[in-house]
Every structure is written in C-alpha cells, then in structure tokens.
Amino acid sequence: MANIQLVTLLLIVISLWCAVNTKELKCKLNEEYTDNYQPGCEPSCEVPDHTGMACIVQPHPGCTCIPGTFRDRRGRCVLYIECDTEH
Numbered sequence: 001m002a003n004i005q006l007v008t009l010l011l012i013v014i015s016l017w018c019a020v021n022t023k024e025l026k027c028k029l030n031e032e033y034t035d036n037y038q039p040g041c042e043p044s045c046e047v048p049d050h051t052g053m054a055c056i057v058q059p060h061p062g063c064t065c066i067p068g069t070f071r072d073r074r075g076r077c078v079l080y081i082e083c084d085t086e087h
Contacts, residue, residue, distance in 0.1 A: 027063035030077035037062030044071040045083035 027033050041055035042064050065077035072078050 028076070030066050030069045031063040032066050033061070034064050035059075035061050037064050042071055043069075045073065045078070045080070048080060 036059040038055045038057045038059050039062070041050060041057060043050055048070055065071055068079070069077040070080055070083060072083060
C-alpha cells in the first residue's frame, strides 16, 4: 500500500513540475520565456532605453519581449517602427 502512495505522490510531483515548465511554451508572438522576468523593466514604446534604470520589481518566471522588440500599450512586443501605428 505504501508503494502505491509513493508512486501516486511521485506522479503528482512530476505532473506539477511539467505544468510549471510548460509555461515557456505559452508566450505570445515575439516573446520568450525567462525565469527572471521583471514587468515594467523591459524596453517599451514609451521608454525604449532602460539602460541604467534600477528595477525594483522582484524577478519571477514570465514572458519578455525578444531582443529588438518593444512592449506597446496593448502589451504586445513589436518592432520600434510599429510603435507609431498604435491607436
């Protein structure tokens, strides 16, 4: 009986681990998964250069814009030339 409980517990742990690690597959277009995402600290259409900015947000797993793209007001990652086309 103890073996069945151990196997069940092991399957639950493996399932949870897989669920957490598949988050990176759910990033949107022009985004990539990172373990150190800091919302508001990535380049955006409003503030394209975050160099030297101190980000006080605690990093956590999430999706960030791929290099060369910027977060627009709608939350999408776009090329900088696409920032001007926002409505």
